[in-house]
Amino acid sequence: MFHDRKILYSGMQATGNLTIGNYLGALKNWNSLNEEYDCLFGVMDLHSLTVRQNPAEFRQRARSLYTLYVASGLDPEKNCIYFQSHVSGHAELAWILDCFTYMGELNRMTQFKDKSAKHADNINAGLYTYPVLMAADILLYQSDVVPVGVDQKQHLEITRDIAGRFNGIYGDVFTIPEPYIGRQGAHVMSLQNPEKKMSKSDENPNASVYLLDDTDTIIRKFKRAVTDSDTQVRYAPEEKPGISNLIEIYAAAENKTFEEVEKEFEGKGYGDFKLAVGEAVASMLKPMQEKYKELSKEKSYIDSRIKENDEKAQYMADKTLRKVQKKVGLTERIR
Numbered sequence: 001m002f003h004d005r006k007i008l009y010s011g012m013q014a015t016g017n018l019t020i021g022n023y024l025g026a027l028k029n030w031n032s033l034n035e036e037y038d039c040l041f042g043v044m045d046l047h048s049l050t051v052r053q054n055p056a057e058f059r060q061r062a063r064s065l066y067t068l069y070v071a072s073g074l075d076p077e078k079n080c081i082y083f084q085s086h087v088s089g090h091a092e093l094a095w096i097l098d099c100f101t102y103m104g105e106l107n108r109m110t111q112f113k114d115k116s117a118k119h120a121d122n123i124n125a126g127l128y129t130y131p132v133l134m135a136a137d138i139l140l141y142q143s144d145v146v147p148v149g150v151d152q153k154q155h156l157e158i159t160r161d162i163a164g165r166f167n168g169i170y171g172d173v174f175t176i177p178e179p180y181i182g183r184q185g186a187h188v189m190s191l192q193n194p195e196k197k198m199s200k201s202d203e204n205p206n207a208s209v210y211l212l213d214d215t216d217t218i219i220r221k222f223k224r225a226v227t228d229s230d231t232q233v234r235y236a237p238e239e240k241p242g243i244s245n246l247i248e249i250y251a252a253a254e255n256k257t258f259e260e261v262e263k264e265f266e267g268k269g270y271g272d273f274k275l276a277v278g279e280a281v282a283s284m285l286k287p288m289q290e291k292y293k294e295l296s297k298e299k300s301y302i303d304s305r306i307k308e309n310d311e312k313a314q315y316m317a318d319k320t321l322r323k324v325q326k327k328v329g330l331t332e333r334i335r
């Protein structure tokens with residue numbers, strides 16, 4: 001499966017149903033990465049535990065996330081698509097790296113502050129040490145590049161700091177990962193509050209469009225999207241955040257520039273535009289939804305890919321983990 005090319009690592013949490021933000025911002029672009037890199041894409045189910053999950057729904061959602069990766073076009077025979085929790089090395093390496101991370105560094109993480117504010121009733125230690133588990137995810141596979149959204153930049157920096165510190169003591173154990181510099185995805189905002197990013201764990205279902213929403217639901221959500229009292233379809237994120245967000249979505253769905261979109265809707269009202277955005281998104285999602293339906297019936301195909309890829313990931317992870325264990329002086333296993 002792998003060709004000794006540079007390794008690229010990414011993943012998504014199973015904290016909710018995937019949204020068009022996850023798709024246009026990440027998943028859509030992941031599809032072309034395999035041309036250049038050996039790619040690992042994780043279903044980051046351990047990370048998802050920082051938020052309390054209903055076990056049955058969580059299990060089903062994580063499986064659905066795996067199937068959606070495949071339905072979106074990621075080939076599980078060319079990419080290593082696997083479950084984070086199936087490779088015990090993530091948690092094992094995270095513990096060792098915890099001992100090489102300073103509280104002062106973790107105290108500076110803005111995502112911890114944001115997420116603690118969002119989940120004030122459950123500010124657990126996992127939320128705090130989340131960046132160390134993320135560092136373990138990346139370093140375990142000797143990843144060269146990581147595509148990161150703005151909100152994850154700080155986490156990649158701390159990963160590089162931890163790896164550099166470890167290498168400084170023990171020699172070249174870890175590859176120091178670089179941010180992926182390539183085509184950036186769209187940044188999609190909430191349909192109900194365009195100041196906030198569209199999120200799979202948003203409590204308001206009208207704020208997000210999910211990848212498995214049917215056409216009527218999609219069109220209804222766009223019709224209800226919060227905009228301004230003006231009538232001009234013009235890209236001006238500060239002044240018109242709602243309409244600018246819809247322009248960004250439409251442009252990404254139709255592969256058009258913002259200027260082309262503005263021109264197309266010159267003299268037309270918001271009603272026409274919202275309907276067009278809904279239709280464009282519904283037709284963008286249709287092939288993926290059909291593929292998802294088909295794949296959901298092919299349980300044994302997905303099971304085999306999960307098994308193969310788990311083994312592949314486990315093999316790669318073990319190599320790094322054994323090296324790390326040896327370097328820090330843990331007693332070798334007797335085989």
Ligand code: AQP
Pocket residue numbers: 011012013014015016019021022023024025026148149150151185186187188189197198199200201202
């Ligand atoms: N609104 C968005 N626009 C563009 N890209 C987005 N991503 C997420 N939301 C948007 C990208 O999707 C990937 C998923 O990352 P994640 O699952 O680790 O969690 P996240 O970034 O915190 O995404 P969510 O949907 O907002 O999850 P919750 O609600 O659990 O916090 C990343 O590549 C991210 O950049």
